[in-house]
Amino acid sequence: MNGSSQTFFRSVPSSPPQGDAFASFSAMQAMQLVQEPLAAPRLATSATSPPSSLSRPISIPGTKSQPRALVPFDISEIRILLLENVSQGAVQMLREQGYHVDFHTGAWSEDELVEHIGEYHAIGIRSKTKLTKRVFDAAHHLLVVGCFCIGTNQVDLAAASRAGIAVFNSPFANSRSVAELVIGELVCLSRQLADRAGEMRAGTWNKVSKGCHELRGRVLGIVGYGHIGSQLSVLAEAMGMRVIYHDVLPLMPLGSAVQAESLEALLGAADFVSLHVPELPETRGMISTRELAAMKPGAYLINNARGSVVDIPALIEALKSKHLAGCAIDVFPREPAKNGENTFNDELNEWASELQKQSNVIMTPHIGGSTEEAQSMIGIEVGNAICRYINFGGSIGSVNFPEVNLRPITEQETRAVRVCYVHQNQPGALRAVNEILGSYNVDKQHTDSIKDLAYLLADISGLSENDISDVYHRLSQTPACILTRLLS
Numbered sequence: 001m002n003g004s005s006q007t008f009f010r011s012v013p014s015s016p017p018q019g020d021a022f023a024s025f026s027a028m029q030a031m032q033l034v035q036e037p038l039a040a041p042r043l044a045t046s047a048t049s050p051p052s053s054l055s056r057p058i059s060i061p062g063t064k065s066q067p068r069a070l071v072p073f074d075i076s077e078i079r080i081l082l083l084e085n086v087s088q089g090a091v092q093m094l095r096e097q098g099y100h101v102d103f104h105t106g107a108w109s110e111d112e113l114v115e116h117i118g119e120y121h122a123i124g125i126r127s128k129t130k131l132t133k134r135v136f137d138a139a140h141h142l143l144v145v146g147c148f149c150i151g152t153n154q155v156d157l158a159a160a161s162r163a164g165i166a167v168f169n170s171p172f173a174n175s176r177s178v179a180e181l182v183i184g185e186l187v188c189l190s191r192q193l194a195d196r197a198g199e200m201r202a203g204t205w206n207k208v209s210k211g212c213h214e215l216r217g218r219v220l221g222i223v224g225y226g227h228i229g230s231q232l233s234v235l236a237e238a239m240g241m242r243v244i245y246h247d248v249l250p251l252m253p254l255g256s257a258v259q260a261e262s263l264e265a266l267l268g269a270a271d272f273v274s275l276h277v278p279e280l281p282e283t284r285g286m287i288s289t290r291e292l293a294a295m296k297p298g299a300y301l302i303n304n305a306r307g308s309v310v311d312i313p314a315l316i317e318a319l320k321s322k323h324l325a326g327c328a329i330d331v332f333p334r335e336p337a338k339n340g341e342n343t344f345n346d347e348l349n350e351w352a353s354e355l356q357k358q359s360n361v362i363m364t365p366h367i368g369g370s371t372e373e374a375q376s377m378i379g380i381e382v383g384n385a386i387c388r389y390i391n392f393g394g395s396i397g398s399v400n401f402p403e404v405n406l407r408p409i410t411e412q413e414t415r416a417v418r419v420c421y422v423h424q425n426q427p428g429a430l431r432a433v434n435e436i437l438g439s440y441n442v443d444k445q446h447t448d449s450i451k452d453l454a455y456l457l458a459d460i461s462g463l464s465e466n467d468i469s470d471v472y473h474r475l476s477q478t479p480a481c482i483l484t485r486l487l488s
């Protein structure tokens, strides 16, 4: 094959206004597939592989042999916009891949994005940059969005899907940080540390041991035994605690932990109850008056999950009556939009001052996952996801795409081409694809769908340049096509 074949076609009405039918880029000019390649003067016309300094292969989990990097074109053409000061680890990783990276510390407004997004193939954001339908309509070359954070509320996922743009985030990179915070809270609650420290700040010496305990031998009840809950389980056992947990799934215990028969059984047995469930209709208000009454007298409640999980007025009553000996709360039903004095007040949550008054209460501003280590892990995870999607087409971990992956094409498979075909999930779509690919040797193929969106990866081998051009054109013209890319 002459030159590269990172080529894509997007059949959205928002194509750039050049009067062309295709919004596409390519370094494989010999194929004459595209109308206006990005950064045209820098296009390599004869390169068959990127310079070795730029072609650091990324690791593909589960494979032993080295994958062939499917980017045999001048990969400096891939332009990535990174906003909101994402981790330098990610910036470095993307630059080492040979991508052109523009890095900015702040968020961009919708107007700024609309003006510039058309220049980029990938964008990395955190929570402040809003990617709206208007932005996606202007994103003629965009392939992938990396949210360097936990949530994706700031992205119009439906608009991204309609444009065939994959969105990735990093929901679990901060699990360890949260689990460690809970360990700190366990110690602080059982030693009434917040109250003693507050008294000392006010000049009061109050040396007491009544109601203060070691953690050793005490029972920790973990509600939700997922990424965070299971990490916490291991750490708590190392402190000498006995761990029981409740989960809607029957999950393998770690260490000597034991799955409780029910939430009620856990509440009645635990000295500390720590919540680690997701926000779902079933978990809204799951800890209210009845559940608090079911807890052991003198027990503690810890919530680092989501603000909606605990009925806080009911918790305040349980603290006032001394049925509970204290609580640590990191997440609230309503949280201030930005840092500042007097932002957490009764106007935001009508019970705020009442909760502030109770003894042995630790309140923190949603910092469970906020560590430099977590930020760095997020950078690596999302950076890797962006590279994998651009270079190999794999969508594992995407929040809006079906998760599709193929084992890598190896160094030996020199004449293989990978087809990445994002399409509408409609009757006849796969038949049309198979009619096109059926004439060739399809080595492997994986397809899946979520709602209206479907994604197919196929590796085909032994094609001539004309065949590649033919496959590309015919796939691009199928009625269901949203985006076609060829990698080789």
Ligand SMILES: NC(=O)c1ccc[n+]([C@@H]2O[C@H](COP(=O)([O-])OP(=O)(O)OC[C@H]3O[C@@H](n4cnc5c(N)ncnc54)[C@H](O)[C@@H]3O)[C@@H](O)[C@H]2O)c1
Pocket: 150, 171, 172, 174, 175, 178, 223, 224, 225, 226, 227, 228, 229, 246, 247, 248, 249, 276, 277, 278, 279, 280, 282, 283, 304, 305, 306, 330, 331, 366, 367, 368, 369, 370
């Ligand atoms: N405080 C913070 O800064 C912070 C940081 C990260 C995550 N979180 C929150 O922590 C929570 C847990 O995160 P995770 O990464 O461990 O999630 P996860 O998805 O890995 O685990 C959640 C577990 O809860 C279980 N579950 C779901 N519904 C349940 C129910 N009704 N009863 C019992 N168990 C139930 C699931 O089966 C799963 O095992 C989430 O709400 C997340 O938003 C908070």
